[in-house]
Amino acid sequence: MxxxxxxxxxxSWPKTLKKWFTFKNxxxxxxxxxxxxxxxxFYDKEVCIINKNRRRERSSKKYAPQVRxxxxxxxxxxxxxxxxxxxxxxVNLEDWLHTSPxxxxxxxxxxEIVPLNAGNVLGTEDNGPAKKWVALIRxxxxxxxxxxxxLNSDFEGxxxxxxxxxxxxxSSCSMRIxxxxxGNPQPRLTRGYSVNGYxxxxxxxxxxxxxxxxxxxxxxxxxxxxxxxxxxxKQMVGIYLTVWVKNDLxxxxxxxxxxxxxxxxxxxxxxxxxxxISMSLHQTSFCFICSHLTSGxxxxxxxxxxxxxxxxxxxxxxxxxxxxxxxxxxQTILEHDRVIWLGDLNYRIALSCRSAKALVExxxxxxxxxxxxxxxxxxxxxxxxxxNEGRIDFPPTYKYSNNSDRYACDDIHPKEKRRTPAWxxxxxxxxxxxxxxxYVRGESRFSDHRxxxxxFIAEVESINRCKFKKTTSCSSRIEVEELLPYxxxx
Numbered sequence: 001m002x003x004x005x006x007x008x009x010x011x012s013w014p015k016t017l018k019k020w021f022t023f024k025n026x027x028x029x030x031x032x033x034x035x036x037x038x039x040x041x042f043y044d045k046e047v048c049i050i051n052k053n054r055r056r057e058r059s060s061k062k063y064a065p066q067v068r069x070x071x072x073x074x075x076x077x078x079x080x081x082x083x084x085x086x087x088x089x090x091v092n093l094e095d096w097l098h099t100s101p102x103x104x105x106x107x108x109x110x111x112e113i114v115p116l117n118a119g120n121v122l123g124t125e126d127n128g129p130a131k132k133w134v135a136l137i138r139x140x141x142x143x144x145x146x147x148x149x150x151l152n153s154d155f156e157g158x159x160x161x162x163x164x165x166x167x168x169x170x171s172s173c174s175m176r177i178x179x180x181x182x183g184n185p186q187p188r189l190t191r192g193y194s195v196n197g198y199x200x201x202x203x204x205x206x207x208x209x210x211x212x213x214x215x216x217x218x219x220x221x222x223x224x225x226x227x228x229x230x231x232x233x234k235q236m237v238g239i240y241l242t243v244w245v246k247n248d249l250x251x252x253x254x255x256x257x258x259x260x261x262x263x264x265x266x267x268x269x270x271x272x273x274x275x276x277i278s279m280s281l282h283q284t285s286f287c288f289i290c291s292h293l294t295s296g297x298x299x300x301x302x303x304x305x306x307x308x309x310x311x312x313x314x315x316x317x318x319x320x321x322x323x324x325x326x327x328x329x330x331q332t333i334l335e336h337d338r339v340i341w342l343g344d345l346n347y348r349i350a351l352s353c354r355s356a357k358a359l360v361e362x363x364x365x366x367x368x369x370x371x372x373x374x375x376x377x378x379x380x381x382x383x384x385x386x387x388n389e390g391r392i393d394f395p396p397t398y399k400y401s402n403n404s405d406r407y408a409c410d411d412i413h414p415k416e417k418r419r420t421p422a423w424x425x426x427x428x429x430x431x432x433x434x435x436x437x438x439y440v441r442g443e444s445r446f447s448d449h450r451x452x453x454x455x456f457i458a459e460v461e462s463i464n465r466c467k468f469k470k471t472t473s474c475s476s477r478i479e480v481e482e483l484l485p486y487x488x489x490x
Contacts, residue, residue: 027257027319030234030277069464072457073281076103079290079342079425080442080451081398084115084238086129087446093140096442096451102144103455105281106228106244108137109290111344113240121237121264121271130235134242141228141244232277234258237270239343241290243277252462255280255326257318263294263308272308274343276333278318282462284433285329287336289316291343297420302373305346306383338458339430341387344449347374348422349396353409356420360395360407368396372423387428390439390454396421397441397450404445425452433459 076099097106113129114120229250233242245253257278264271274291291312294304316333320326330336349356350371359368369375369392377383399408399419407421427439435457442451 027259027278030232030256030258031230032232032256033230067464068283069462071282071460071462073104073460074101075105075107075340075456075458076453077107077109077288077340077342077427077456078451078453079109079111079344079427081111081292081344081425081447081449082113083447083449084112085447086113087132087136091136091444091446093136094143096444096453097137097140098144099455100145104246104249106137106141106242107288107340107342108242108244109275109288109342110238110240111290111292112238113235114238116238116271121269125235125237127235130233130240133240134230134233137242137244138228138230231279232256232258234260234275234277236260236262236273236275237264239270239273239275239290239292241275241277241288243279243288245281249281252282253279255285255329259316259318261312261315263311274312274316276312276316276318278330278336280326280329281460284338284458284460285336286458287330287333287339289333289339289341289343291341291345293344293346295346297348297422302347302377303382305373306377309383334430337431338434340434340456341428341430342452343426344398344424345374345426346424347372347377347426348424349373349420350376351420353418353420356396356422357407357409360421363395365392365394374423374426384428387430388436389426389428390436392423392439394441396423397452398422398424398448400445400448400450402448405443408448425449427452427454429456 076097078096110133113133114126120126227247228244229247231243231245231250231253233240255278259276259278260270261273261276262268262270263273272292272294274289276287276289278285278287280286289312291308293308294301296304313333318329318331320329320331333339349368350373351359351368356368356371374384374389378385378387396407398421399417400406401408407419409418409420425441429436436454437457438453438455440453442453444451
């Protein structure tokens with residue numbers, strides 16, 4: 001019997017190693033809701049017509065600035081290390097995801113959605129917990145407040161949160177605003193958010209023994225604009241990144257691609273690393289990076305985290321598809337117009353546990369941040385040069401004792417690992433056109449990390465259809481008039 005087991009192990013290990021050494025990073029390898037495009041895509045149709053005539057193409061470029069609008073879109077970004085726990089129906093995301101008004105885009109990143117043991121790192125990927133998180137997020141987003149009975153209170157900003165204990169501060173509010181209206185902005189809400197109950201087709205979140213209890217088929221995305229669509233989700237061992245958009249924006253999202261970089265065991269396995277999602281909304285490109293960097297609080301561990309960031313920036317790649325309209329799409333992270341990095345970056349506070357705890361109790365965030373490794377490394381120019389982070393005005397998010405508000409740096413439970421409190425969970429952004437209006441943490445005791453979320457207003461360029469048609473019509477008339485003398489023999 002023992003010989004049989006040994007033989008099995010000899011067979012399985014080469015297969016496992018082959019799986020990782022021959023791993024191919026496919027840009028289109030992600031999950032999304034099914035949907036139907038419009039019968040006519042305005043941009044494709046018009047550009048196709050223009051490209052048939054070089055003179056008309058030059059004419060359209062002349063008028064390009066006049067046919068473009070800049071709109072503001074609200075993006076909710078969140079990161080949470082869930083410590084290898086699978087969600088149950090008792091996990092409440094409502095006060096985490098419900099903002100007033102609701103966001104246009106939700107970018108939700110997780111770390112350790114499965115335990116980081118050898119079986120999960122080297123073996124077959126366990127996507128059961130990911131399905132449960134998707135079901136929970138879908139249920140929460142599709143029960144957003146905003147029906148006709150609640151619109152007035154949301155619009156005026158008078159609606160209060162049900163359980164303010166989940167977040168330690170109120171979410172800031174903003175609406176999508178036309179740039180031409182910025183002088184006298186009038187908030188515009190998309191009306192008709194429905195309040196739907198739990199979809200029985202998604203299965204039970206409590207059934208931990210059956211990972212397939214939540215059906216693996218993807219829901220149809222279409223119809224009522226009150227729903228949110230999953231436009232991309234990707235898992236790499238314990239890292240999981242999902243992007244959701246309002247249903248009425250789905251046709252305006254294109255060029256979806258993913259890129260994974262492993263930085264774990266042997267420098268490339270997926271227990272540490274990043275998942276990046278590239279997409280375009282109208283004429284503006286976005287890149288969202290969810291990462292879990294090298295852990296450890298020993299001196300010098302921060303340099304390994306720096307190396308992770310450098311390698312992620314170097315190796316993340318979004319290949320272009322020849323013969324399609326993404327021939328000029330960005331291929332690296334920093335080539336995108338708007339870039340947001342979220343995750344468990346694992347940078348620690350370079351103080352003793354006792355000193356850090358005393359400063360936390362005094363709520364002396366400034367003194368703590370002076371010893372924050374990320375800030376130190378960034379100031380020195382060794383990592384995240386040119387990146388921005390909002391003001392941190394909340395307690396460190398790691399490490400808490402199980403199901404408590406107590407940091408795991410006391411000797412109350414000798415079995416627990418002692419860790420100096422730290423802001424491991426961060427959200428940063430790069431480039432122009434992103435304005436952060438909220439940066440807070442949640443207070444859920446589900447994990448030894450507290451979730452962190454941020455709200456951004458992103459500037460997005462789009463083509464004004466009416467102006468575009470007028471411009472192309474005008475350029476056509478000019479071309480005809482230019483040809484008339486030749487037709488009459490002058």
